[in-house]
Amino acid sequence: MAEDTFLTLGEDFVRNYYVRSVSAxxxxxxxxxxxxxxxxxxxxxxxxxxxxxxxxxLSRLPDGVERVGVDVS
Numbered sequence: 001m002a003e004d005t006f007l008t009l010g011e012d013f014v015r016n017y018y019v020r021s022v023s024a025x026x027x028x029x030x031x032x033x034x035x036x037x038x039x040x041x042x043x044x045x046x047x048x049x050x051x052x053x054x055x056x057x058l059s060r061l062p063d064g065v066e067r068v069g070v071d072v073s
Contacts, residue, residue, distance in 0.1 A: 032057050041065045 035057060041047055043064030049057050052069030061067055 032060055036060060 039047065041061060043062070044066075046066040046068070047058065047061055049055070049067070049069045050071075052058060052071045053073070055067075055069045058067040058069050
């Protein structure tokens with residue numbers, strides 16, 4: 001593979017995959033922050049996340065909050 005072709009493929013990857021992934025991740029994390037702000041859990045509160053997936057929302061809750069996550073997977 002010619003070097004210029006390889007560089008073009010790399011640029012395409014960055015433009016089409018990485019940038020979109022980072023943008024989507026920022027939107028996702030912003031949604032998580034807004035959800036936590038809306039919940040505004042105080043220490044001692046219990047939060048149940050149904051359909052928690054990997055549990056990222058639960059992991060970002062403040063210290064002292066009881067966390068329970070349930071997911072079919």
